[in-house]
Amino acid sequence: MNQERYNELVELLNKANYEYHVMDNATTLTDEEYDNYLREVYEIEDTHPEWKRSDSPTTKVGGIILDKFEKVTHNIPMMSLQDVFNEDEIIHFDEIIREKISEPKYVCELKIDGLSVSLKYKDGVLVSGATRGNGVIGEDITNNVKTIKQVPLKLNKKIDIEVRGEIYMSHKVFDELNEERIKNNEEPFKNCRNAAAGSVRQLDSSIAAKRKLEVWIYHLPNPEDYGIKTHEEALKFMSDLGFRVNPNNRLVNGIDEVMEFIHEKGSIRYDLPYDIDGVVIKLNDLKGHEIMGNTVRYPKWAVAYKFPAQEVETKLEDIIFTVGRTGQVTPNAVLNPVMVMGSLISRATLHNEDYCITKDIRVGDTVKIIKAGDVIPRVESVVLDKRPKNSKPFEMITNCPICNSKLIKKDSNYYCVNDTCPRQDIESLIHFSSREAMNIEGLGDSIIEDFYNMKYLTRIIDIYRLDDFKEELKLLEGFGNKSIEKLMDSINESKKNSLEKLLFAIGIRNVGAKTAKILAKRYKNIDSLMNANIDDLSSIKDIGPIIADSVYKFFKEEKNVQLIKDLKSEGVNLEYLGNDSDTVTAFTGKTFVLTGGLEEFTRDEAKEIIENNGGNVSGSVSKKTNVVIAGKDPGSKYSKAVELGIEIWNEENFKEVINEL
Numbered sequence: 001m002n003q004e005r006y007n008e009l010v011e012l013l014n015k016a017n018y019e020y021h022v023m024d025n026a027t028t029l030t031d032e033e034y035d036n037y038l039r040e041v042y043e044i045e046d047t048h049p050e051w052k053r054s055d056s057p058t059t060k061v062g063g064i065i066l067d068k069f070e071k072v073t074h075n076i077p078m079m080s081l082q083d084v085f086n087e088d089e090i091i092h093f094d095e096i097i098r099e100k101i102s103e104p105k106y107v108c109e110l111k112i113d114g115l116s117v118s119l120k121y122k123d124g125v126l127v128s129g130a131t132r133g134n135g136v137i138g139e140d141i142t143n144n145v146k147t148i149k150q151v152p153l154k155l156n157k158k159i160d161i162e163v164r165g166e167i168y169m170s171h172k173v174f175d176e177l178n179e180e181r182i183k184n185n186e187e188p189f190k191n192c193r194n195a196a197a198g199s200v201r202q203l204d205s206s207i208a209a210k211r212k213l214e215v216w217i218y219h220l221p222n223p224e225d226y227g228i229k230t231h232e233e234a235l236k237f238m239s240d241l242g243f244r245v246n247p248n249n250r251l252v253n254g255i256d257e258v259m260e261f262i263h264e265k266g267s268i269r270y271d272l273p274y275d276i277d278g279v280v281i282k283l284n285d286l287k288g289h290e291i292m293g294n295t296v297r298y299p300k301w302a303v304a305y306k307f308p309a310q311e312v313e314t315k316l317e318d319i320i321f322t323v324g325r326t327g328q329v330t331p332n333a334v335l336n337p338v339m340v341m342g343s344l345i346s347r348a349t350l351h352n353e354d355y356c357i358t359k360d361i362r363v364g365d366t367v368k369i370i371k372a373g374d375v376i377p378r379v380e381s382v383v384l385d386k387r388p389k390n391s392k393p394f395e396m397i398t399n400c401p402i403c404n405s406k407l408i409k410k411d412s413n414y415y416c417v418n419d420t421c422p423r424q425d426i427e428s429l430i431h432f433s434s435r436e437a438m439n440i441e442g443l444g445d446s447i448i449e450d451f452y453n454m455k456y457l458t459r460i461i462d463i464y465r466l467d468d469f470k471e472e473l474k475l476l477e478g479f480g481n482k483s484i485e486k487l488m489d490s491i492n493e494s495k496k497n498s499l500e501k502l503l504f505a506i507g508i509r510n511v512g513a514k515t516a517k518i519l520a521k522r523y524k525n526i527d528s529l530m531n532a533n534i535d536d537l538s539s540i541k542d543i544g545p546i547i548a549d550s551v552y553k554f555f556k557e558e559k560n561v562q563l564i565k566d567l568k569s570e571g572v573n574l575e576y577l578g579n580d581s582d583t584v585t586a587f588t589g590k591t592f593v594l595t596g597g598l599e600e601f602t603r604d605e606a607k608e609i610i611e612n613n614g615g616n617v618s619g620s621v622s623k624k625t626n627v628v629i630a631g632k633d634p635g636s637k638y639s640k641a642v643e644l645g646i647e648i649w650n651e652e653n654f655k656e657v658i659n660e661l
Contacts, residue, residue, distance in 0.1 A: 003051050006044045009037050013057040030378075031277070035083060035306070058297060069139035069201070072130040076221040078118060078164065079135060080297060081280065081304040087259060090281070093303045094255045101288045107231045108261040109249045111278035111304055112216055114168030115197045117145060119217075121162075124155040131200070144200050147209035150216075152242040161226075163238055165217035169196040170273050173212045182444055185435070192275045214274070217243040223286055230284045251284060266307055278306040311370045313383060314338035319350065319363055319394070321401045322453035327415040329400065329407060331356055333367070333379050337475045340369055340377060346475040348377040352412045356394040364388045401453075425459070426452050428507055432460050435604060436513055437505035438494040442487035450476075460506065460563060463491060464570040495570070498577035498612070499526060506563065509550040517578075517611065518542055519551070526564055526574035530555040578612035586657045587615030591624055595638055596631030598651050609658060621646065629654050 016029045029037070038057060045052045052058075084090055097104050116132040129145030130138040145151050148167065155161070169177075169192045177195060178188040189195035199211035220226075220234040228234050232251050239245040248265065252258055262279050269276050283289060283301040292301040318334040331350040338345055348369060350356050359382060361367065366386035367379045396414060398407055405418035426449055433443040440463065451457040456469050466473070466488070473484050500520035504513045511519070522540055523529040529551070537548035554560055568574060587610050594606055594617065601609075606629065607617045621628060621640040628641040629649045641648055649657070 003048070006041065006048070006051050007053075009041050009044075010053055010056055013037055013041065031306070035085070069141060071133075072118075072128065072138050072140045074118060074130070074133075074136060074138060075162070077135050078116060078132045078138070079294065079299055081302055082298045083278075084303045084305050085308065090258060090262075090303070090305060091255055093281070094258075097283060097288070097292065097301070100291050101283070101285065104254075104288065105284040106252050106258055107235070107249060107282045107284050108252055108258060109218055109280040109282070110246055110265060110272075110276045111280050111306070112166040112168050112246075113193050113275040113277045114166040115193070115200055116164065117141070117167050117200075117215065118162060118164050119145065119151065121155055122160055124158040126151065126153050139201070141200055143205040144202060144208040145215075147205055148213045148215050150214050150244040155241045155243075157241055159241070161241070162221055163217050163243055164219040164221060165215050165243075167196055167200055167213055167215045168192060168274050169199065169211065169213055171275075172273065177211065183441060185444070215244060216246045218246065218249075218280075229286055231282050231286065232284055234286075262305055269307065276307075278304055280304050311368050311380060312338050312340050313366055313368055314345075316361065316363060316365045316367045316379070319356075319361075320453075321397055322450070323400065323402050323416055323421070327417060327421070329397070329414045329416060331394075331396070333361070335367075335369065338369060344475055344480075345369060345377045348379050350379060353394075353396040353414070354412045356396075361394055362387070362391040364391050429457055429460065429463070431507060432505045433463065434505075438497055438501055439490075439604070440487075440494050441490040442483065443490075461566040461570065464495070464567070464572065466491065495572045497573060499524075499573070499575055500578070502526075502567070502572065502574065503529075506560070508554045510547045511551065515543065515547060520576040521578065524576045526568075530561070530564065585613040585615075587613040589614060590626035591616045591618050593618050593621050593625050593628045593637055593641070594631075595628060596634035598629075598631040598654075600651065600655070606654070 012029070013034065016034055041056065041058055045056065045058060084093060094104070118128075118130045118132070118138065119126065120128040120130075126146065127142075128140065129142045129151070130140055132138055145167070146153060171192065174189065174192045174195055181188050189198065195211070196213055199208050199213055202208045202211075217238055218235070220228070220238060223229075223231075223234045223237075226237060228237055235245050235249060250261055252261060258281055265276070265279055281303050283292065289299065289301045292299070294300060315336040316333050317336055320332050320334055321329050322332055323329055330352065333348045333350050335346050335348060350361060355361075359379070361379060361382060364387070366383040368381045368383065370378055370380045399405060400407060400416035400418065400421060403416065403418050403421040405416055405421060407414040408417050409415075429443075429448045429452065430445050432438055433440040433448065443463070448457060451466075456466060456473070457463060470484055470488065473479055474481060498520065500513070500517040503511060503516035503519055508516075518540065519529060523532065532552070534545075534548050534552045537543055537551055538545050540548075555564075564574070592610050592615055594603055598606060610617050618625060621637050621644065623644060625641070625644075625646050627647045627649055628637060629651070630638050630641075631651055638648070
C-alpha cells in the first residue's frame with residue numbers, strides 16, 4: 001500500500017465517474033472493478049487519512065454538474081447508499097443496527113438501474129424536477145420530467161412536498177429506440193440506463209417525451225413533517241398522493257426474510273420489464289433513522305445489495321483475430337456456446353496481447369465468462385485445473401489476418417498500417433447494403449465488419465447466401481431469432497429493387513444514384529446494358545465519355561460478369577421497374593421539396609416515388625421549386641414556400657396523386 005497507488009486509483013475512479021455520470025457512456029471499468037477499487041480507496045484512507053485528496057471519489061455521491069442546465073441546490077442532500085455484496089455483509093449491517101435497535105424491521109425494495117430524480121410540489125402542483133448531481137447541487141430537468149407519464153403534474157392533495165425516485169427506460173422502449181437509431185444510421189445506446197440518462201438530459205423536451213421514460217418513487221426525505229413514523233407508511237402516503245410506487249416492495253422481519261427477498265427477486269430479475277441491479281434494504285422505523293444517523297457519504301440505516309455478475313464456465317475453442325476500422329487487430333475468443341444472463345454467448349473480446357498474457361488465456365482452456373456491466377461478454381479467468389496438458393501459451397500474430405502486412409505495435413495494441421489492405425471489400429459491402437443502394441436493414445457498418453472478419457461475408461454475393469449460416473448467426477452475441485429473421489426478410493426484400501438501385505450498389509466508377517437511374521431507364525435490363533458499346537453509352541444525355549468508359553470497362557471484367565450471373569441465380573431483380581421516360585405524370589419535369597414527417601412513407605420512399613415518375617427532389621426551397629410536400633411539423637421550408645407562393649401538398653394530396661398514376 002503506497003501513496004502512488006492511492007493517487008492512481010483516485011484518478012481512475014474519477015475518470016470512470018465522468019464517463020458514467022457526465023458523458024452517459026459505458027465506463028472503462030466494469031461495475032465489479034469500480035466497486036473493488038472504491039473499497040481499496042476507503043481502506044487506504046482509513047489507514048492513511050493524511051493522504052486523502054479533496055477530489056477523492058469517497059467525498060462524492062454522483063457525477064460532475066453539466067453547464068447546459070440551470071443548477072438546483074437540494075434543501076436536503078440526495079445521499080447515496082452503501083453497497084454490500086454478500087450475505088456476510090448484510091448480516092454485519094443487521095448486527096450494527098441491532099446494537100442500537102431491538103427487533104428491527106426492514107423494507108426491501110428493488111434497486112432500479114436508472115437516474116435519480118428529485119420532484120418538488122407546491123400546493124400539490126409540480127414546480128421542479130432535478131437530478132442528483134453531486135448530492136448537494138443537481139440539474140434542473142423540470143421540463144423533461146413533465147413529459148414522463150408517471151410523474152403527476154398535480155397531486156391528489158394540495159400539499160408542499162419533495163419526493164425522490166428513479167427515472168428509467170423499459171426494455172421494450174429501449175429495443176424500439178435502438179431499432180430506430182440503427183435505421184437512421186445512429187449509434188445505438190449501450191443499455192437502458194445510458195438511454196434514460198441521455199434522454200432526461202435533452203435540452204429539447206419533445207425529444208425526451210418521445211423516449212417514453214418511466215419513474216418509480218421510493219423516498220420521502222422529510223417524513224416527520226407529515227406525521228409519518230415508518231418508511232412503509234411513507235411509501236403508502238406517497239402512493240395515496242398519486243405517485244408511482246413499486247409494487248415489489250416488502251416489509252420483512254429479520255435478516256432471514258431479507259435473504260428470502262433477495263433470492264426471490266434475483267431469480268426473476270431478467271423477467272422484469274426493466275433493469276434492476278440489486279435490492280435496497282431500509283430500516284422501517286424512522287426514529288431508528290435518527291438513532292443510526294449518517295456518514296458524509298451515506299445513511300447508516302440502509303444498504304444496497306448488488307447482485308453479483310453471473311459467471312459460467314465454457315470451453316475456449318479458438319482465438320481469432322479481427323481488424324477494426326482504425327486497423328487495430330484484436331484477439332477474440334471463440335467459445336463453446338453458453339447461456340450467460342439470458343444471452344447465448346459464442347464470442348467474446350480478449351482486448352489485446354497484454355490481457356491474454358496477464359490472464360494466461362490459451363486455446364483449449366476452460367474459462368469463466370461473465371457479462372461485464374450486464375452487457376458485454378468477457379473472459380474473466382481460466383480454470384487451471386481443467387487445462388489440457390498440451391496447451392500452448394498465447395502468442396500475438398505478427399501479420400495482418402486480412403492482407404498479411406507486418407503489424408505495428410502502438411502502446412498495448414497492434415495495428416495494420418497497410419493502406420491497400422482489403423478494407424475496400426468491407427467498404428463495398430457497406431455501400432451495397434446502404435439505404436441509398438439496396439437498403440438492407442440490419443446490415444450496418446459494424447455488423448458487416450464483424451461478418452467479414454468471421455468469413456460469413458467476403459463478397460457481395462455472400463449477402464444473398466447468408467441464409468446458409470442462419471443458425472450459426474443466431475448464436476452470436478446481440479443476435480437471436482427475431483433479429484436474424486428480420487435481416488433475412490430485408491435481404492429477400494432487396495431482391496425486388498429496381499435495376500437502378502443495383503447499378504448504384506455494385507459500385508461502378510463514376511456512376512452515382514442519378515446516373516444509375518438514367519442507365520436503367522435507357523436499357524431496361526442488365527443484359528442490354530452489359531452489351532452496350534462505348535458509342536452507344538456516350539450518346540445518352542448526361543452520360544459523357546468518362547462515365548461511358550467506366551461502365552463499358554466494368555462489364556468487361558470477368559469478376560463483375562460473374563457477380564451479375566451470381567445475382568441472377570439468387571433471384572435478384574435485374575430489370576428496371578419504373579415508368580418509361582416518355583410517360584407524363586403529375587411529377588414529370590417538376591422539382592419537389594419534402595419537409596416534415598410523413599406517416600405512411602419514409603423520406604426515401606417518397607423521394608423514390610417522385611423520381612420514378614419523372615420528378616426531381618431538392619433539399620431546399622427556391623423559386624425553381626414547383627411543389628412542397630409537407631408532413632407533420634414541417635418547419636422553415638413550409639414557411640418559405642408560403643412566402644414564395646409555391647404550391648403545397650399535404651400527405652393526402654400526395655397519396656391522391658400517387659393513386660392516379
